[in-house]
Amino acid sequence: MDEEIYIAFDRYLENEMPEEERIEFEDRLQNNAAIREKLELYKEATNFLNNKFSPETVAFKDNLRAISKQNSDKKQKPKVIRFYPWITGIAASLVLFIGTWVFLQNETPAYGDYNQHEVAMFTERGDNNTDLKNAQDFFNEKNFAKAAESFSKIPMENNPELQYFYAVSLIEISDYVKAELLLHFIINGNSSYKFKAVWYLALSKLKQEMPNDAKELLKQIPPDAEDYEKAQKLLSQLD
């Protein structure tokens, strides 16, 4: 084994070669495919080791094992999946709430009172995109099943606007898991859709007849948010 070459790889990758030596080394790489291939493999080996021993990977495996176990236990004892940490801790008040809620059921606001969605307008950005056009049109026609189908074909990473409209369509067709996942992504970001997403997350809970969860969410909408007044109105109806 040519030890020198690996010591050179290490210094090169750690950026420890002086300018002149680095240029010379890069020249050598340029002209020697065998060394280039070795360097690539060396990098792959380093990545492999880095991932193998990384604490994040260990944590991921542990978490996965726990969720898998929890999931198989659930079959015997059904349990509601908790998505949001802030839901924890309100279980006690829920017991009290159910009594009042059953009593006041006739006055309970429904999702249908609040599902006036805004108009989707995104095609000017990509007029040739049929899926985008379909998603927009179906959404505005309130054909949410078709809208969701079109949205599912559109890449929307880092596009909170599309994620938002997709999530609204999913709430309409009661696909709450995916809808709430998308809203959660928006809430964790910093776009102008952040609190709009909180509002719809609350509506999703309302539609699933989880008023307490909805309330907790509504309280997080700040006064300068677009949906603040609607949120306050719904809160007072839920109280």
Next chain:
Amino acid sequence: MVDKKLHADQLYIDGLLQNNSSVIQSIYKNFVPKVIHYVKNNSGDEDAARDLIQEVLIIIYNQAKTNGLQLTCPFDAYFFLLCKRRWLNEIKKSSNKQVTMPLENVSIDESVLETASQTEIFDEKQALFEEMFLQIGEKCQELLKLSFVTKTMEEVAEKLNVTYAYVRKKKSLCTGKLTELIQQSNRYKSLKN
């Protein structure tokens, strides 16, 4: 590959990469039952299915973390295909007799096949790295493990009571040894082609 459009389901890959429990939960809720059903219908039980699913999710995580993984197809189809093929391979390995592989559904989307194949190649490479890591000798294994779990090489040197220059050199030589073993293996040669 780079220019192909990302699928909206990339959020599952990103979620796995971030170890986001709600994403993992939703994978278990939405996509896992189908795999369990498939395994049970093909001479397996639920425990075997759960082990298989964990293995596949770890492979996806590893690929996303080391190489980056860009999903251009629905997660559901991709995940199911990976699980299905892995399960068929396991059956084939455990029963010595030839198992007739059910014909692959011809309607499977090309981008699903391609993405799944890339993951399988990644996994084979990963398995090769694991196997060769076991052959570099205990001393090298220890040193490499220590180098990657410890924050700085200075700390590694301190722990082993040797000089910094020595551990740096050892680390690159041990990684080099791993590199050589992989390069010389026949499996690497066939993977390359």
